[in-house]
Amino acid sequence: MSDVIVLAEHFDSEVKKVTLELVTAARSLGSPVVLWLGAGCTDSVVETMGSFGASQVLVADSDAVRNHPVAPGAEIVAELIGSMSPAAVLVASSADGKEIAARAAIKSGSGIITDAVEIAADGTVTQSVFGGSTIVHSKVTHGTPIITVRPNAIPATQAPTTATKTDITPAVSEAAQKVTITNRAVVEKGARPELAEAEIVVSGGRGVGGAEGFGVIEQLADSLNGAVGASRAATDAGWYPHQFQVGQTGKTVSPQLYIANGISGAIQHRAGMQTSKVVVVVNKDPEAPIFELADYGVVGDLFSVVPQLTQEISSRK
Amino acid sequence: MKIAVCVKQVPDTWAEKKLRSDDSRLDREAADGVLNELDEYAVEQALQITEALGGEVVIVTMGPERAAETLRKAISMGADAGIHLVDDHLAGSDAIATSAALAKALEGRGFDLILFGSESTDARMSVIPAMIAERLDLPQVTFAQKVDVSGTTLTAERVTDYGYDVLTTELPAVVSVVEKINEPRYPSFKGIMAAKKKPVETLTVGDLGLEASVVGAAAAWSAVADFAARPPKAAGVVVTDEGNGGTKIAEYLTSQKFI
Ligand SMILES: Cc1cc2nc3c(=O)[nH]c(=O)nc-3n(C[C@H](O)[C@H](O)[C@H](O)COP(=O)(O)OP(=O)(O)OC[C@H]3O[C@@H](n4cnc5c(N)ncnc54)[C@H](O)[C@@H]3O)c2cc1C
Ligand SMILES: Cc1cc2nc3c(=O)[nH]c(=O)nc-3n(C[C@H](O)[C@H](O)[C@H](O)COP(=O)(O)OP(=O)(O)OC[C@H]3O[C@@H](n4cnc5c(N)ncnc54)[C@H](O)[C@@H]3O)c2cc1C
Numbered sequence: 001m002s003d004v005i006v007l008a009e010h011f012d013s014e015v016k017k018v019t020l021e022l023v024t025a026a027r028s029l030g031s032p033v034v035l036w037l038g039a040g041c042t043d044s045v046v047e048t049m050g051s052f053g054a055s056q057v058l059v060a061d062s063d064a065v066r067n068h069p070v071a072p073g074a075e076i077v078a079e080l081i082g083s084m085s086p087a088a089v090l091v092a093s094s095a096d097g098k099e100i101a102a103r104a105a106i107k108s109g110s111g112i113i114t115d116a117v118e119i120a121a122d123g124t125v126t127q128s129v130f131g132g133s134t135i136v137h138s139k140v141t142h143g144t145p146i147i148t149v150r151p152n153a154i155p156a157t158q159a160p161t162t163a164t165k166t167d168i169t170p171a172v173s174e175a176a177q178k179v180t181i182t183n184r185a186v187v188e189k190g191a192r193p194e195l196a197e198a199e200i201v202v203s204g205g206r207g208v209g210g211a212e213g214f215g216v217i218e219q220l221a222d223s224l225n226g227a228v229g230a231s232r233a234a235t236d237a238g239w240y241p242h243q244f245q246v247g248q249t250g251k252t253v254s255p256q257l258y259i260a261n262g263i264s265g266a267i268q269h270r271a272g273m274q275t276s277k278v279v280v281v282v283n284k285d286p287e288a289p290i291f292e293l294a295d296y297g298v299v300g301d302l303f304s305v306v307p308q309l310t311q312e313i314s315s316r317k
Numbered sequence: 318m319k320i321a322v323c324v325k326q327v328p329d330t331w332a333e334k335k336l337r338s339d340d341s342r343l344d345r346e347a348a349d350g351v352l353n354e355l356d357e358y359a360v361e362q363a364l365q366i367t368e369a370l371g372g373e374v375v376i377v378t379m380g381p382e383r384a385a386e387t388l389r390k391a392i393s394m395g396a397d398a399g400i401h402l403v404d405d406h407l408a409g410s411d412a413i414a415t416s417a418a419l420a421k422a423l424e425g426r427g428f429d430l431i432l433f434g435s436e437s438t439d440a441r442m443s444v445i446p447a448m449i450a451e452r453l454d455l456p457q458v459t460f461a462q463k464v465d466v467s468g469t470t471l472t473a474e475r476v477t478d479y480g481y482d483v484l485t486t487e488l489p490a491v492v493s494v495v496e497k498i499n500e501p502r503y504p505s506f507k508g509i510m511a512a513k514k515k516p517v518e519t520l521t522v523g524d525l526g527l528e529a530s531v532v533g534a535a536a537a538w539s540a541v542a543d544f545a546a547r548p549p550k551a552a553g554v555v556v557t558d559e560g561n562g563g564t565k566i567a568e569y570l571t572s573q574k575f576i
Binding site: 103110134140178186243305313 | 333334335336341355411412413416435436438439440441442443444445446447448450451452454455456457458459460474475476477478479480481482483484485486487490495496497537538539540541542543544545546547550553554555556557558560561562563564565566567569570571573575576
């Protein structure tokens with residue numbers, strides 16, 4: 001069976017859920033081989049990869065990989081494509097993931113497809129484009145298929161095996177080290193699930209009225225074990241950190257449930273949440289375009305509807 | 318400072334976007350073409366840099382005949398010149414071919430900075446800047462929310478999932494910007510009039526020194542097999558809050574097994 005390279009998405013030793021989704025998707029194409037760039041690949045990480053069906057974990061960790069963005073990773077991926085002739089390379093649709101995929105595609109003479117939501121055993125990729133209104137099936141026809149996969153699209157399932165861990169010491173060229181990371185600003189993440197990975201997202205917009213107003217949004221999110229999101233109007237006003245912006249220029253989310261509170265539904269906001277499975281809306285304006293997406297909507301003041309909802313959820317648990 | 322800004326013509330943000338049934342390509346006739354709104358931030362950044370340090374801003378686009386309007390629109394913000402890659406052989410290019418053509422057009426012109434938006438609003442791949450950096454062997458500083466140029470050193474903040482990274486490199490470099498970086502100006506009347514007289518160079522595949530066989534649909538390294546409109550969602554239920562709106566949602570969530 002051919003190998004399928006899976007580029008692990010992680011933050012130090014914290015494995016992003018999408019990595020397990022990638023390993024799951026890779027199983028239908030061949031034998032998943034995880035490539036781990038940088039630090040943090042502990043034994044328990046290797047074990048987790050094995051439990052989702054990875055046969056090997058290749059660790060590429062060096063100063064070159066840690067201190068320079070994108071280019072070193074692309075070089076290593078391209079080198080492995082050359083030496084392993086994998087059936088495909090699967091990467092997360094994150095900023096780094098897409099760019100590593102893009103450069104590795106050029107280096108290896110391969111086609112690239114981004115934002116897959118499904119991958120069939122014959123390599124046919126399903127994309128959901130134009131805000132989810134159109135479903136496209138496509139295939140890479142040249143080189144090694146390089147496919148970036150949207151988080152939360154392919155459910156991760158276990159397929160226990162034992163993964164071996166191999167340190168590969170990649171030589172990274174000078175050319176790939178032209179950009180240096182001199183500082184890393186990390187925003188406190190908190191205890192809530194990660195926005196892009198969450199099954200449930202509760203968002204607030206300009207209607208929340210201020211930073212304090214996000215208290216009711218957070219309480220609702222916590223009652224559902226969900227993540228908190230925000231519209232750009234709310235992040236730009238400084239009511240909630242930018243990392244939580246949902247939309248064209250924020251995060252793209254596709255949770256099982258998205259609850260939009262005090263958000264009008266601008267096209268740029270929709271671009272980031274339109275593929276959510278179930279959408280619930282609370283907005284006091286019955287004409288707000290966000291209602292077009294609603295599976296269930298309440299026209300009303302979020303400051304009375306949302307706390308009541310939180311209370312109901314807590315009492316029903 | 319000589320700066321190139323790559324801009325793309327995309328269907329109007331609010332228009333319904335469709336693929337054509339005969340060749341699965343974006344139906345660009347079905348909607349007005351506009352300047353990709355994220356590229357406005359790249360043009361603004363270029364203008365701010367040349368206003369501070371002196372220099373020239375050249376707008377570069379690849380697209381059909383009518384993309385010329387978009388090129389003029391970007392120039393009217395205050396740029397100095399334009400380059401338009403226009404050739405029927407380019408139609409249907411994938412990202413690989415698009416980057417090949419753009420790289421050829423940018424190469425050897427002495428640009429200190431090549432600026433991009435962070436993604437197009439139609440295909441949304443976010444790959445072209447990285448591909449250009451790869452092809453031209455230039456440092457890549459993408460998803461920048463802040464850019465400073467001092468001498469030949471570029472410092473920027475790259476937005477990440479967890480916050481941002483501070484990056485430094487030496488010019489020349491490829492940079493893509495996110496919308497947090499600035500507030501794009503509206504073209505002034507003077508700018509619009511002046512843009513009509515700014516030089517625009519049009520380039521064909523032949524001018525670029527590329528074989529027609531390496532660009533366009535036939536050369537694409539990925540192919541669309543088929544596509545379909547997603548069946549429209551069944552209309553949802555919308556109720557007016559009469560003091561029990563929260564309870565009603567809770568009932569709905571229970572029926573959907575979220576609670
Ligand atoms: C729905 C859809 C899905 C597609 N999927 C794929 C796919 O999976 N694989 C593939 O190889 N191709 C795909 N394509 C083709 C791809 O859109 C084009 O090749 C496109 O030119 C590059 O991708 P992008 O628009 O996403 O650019 P991005 O990488 O998102 O654009 C980033 C920046 O690059 C610059 N830029 C982009 N295009 C141009 C241009 N023509 N002229 C000047 N500057 C430009 C702009 O500054 C822009 O902000 C798809 C097209 C559509 C419509
Ligand atoms: C280049 C570009 C990129 C962008 N990217 C993004 C992006 O990534 N994400 C994003 O979200 N936006 C983005 N935007 C901005 C987008 O166009 C909208 O401006 C923004 O989404 C509006 O946010 P909002 O819905 O919270 O605010 P508004 O449009 O002001 O809507 C507020 C809503 O709250 C309702 N409301 C007010 N008070 C209450 C109350 N007490 N109870 C219930 N409802 C109430 C109102 O009826 C209204 O519908 C972008 C714009 C541009 C130009």
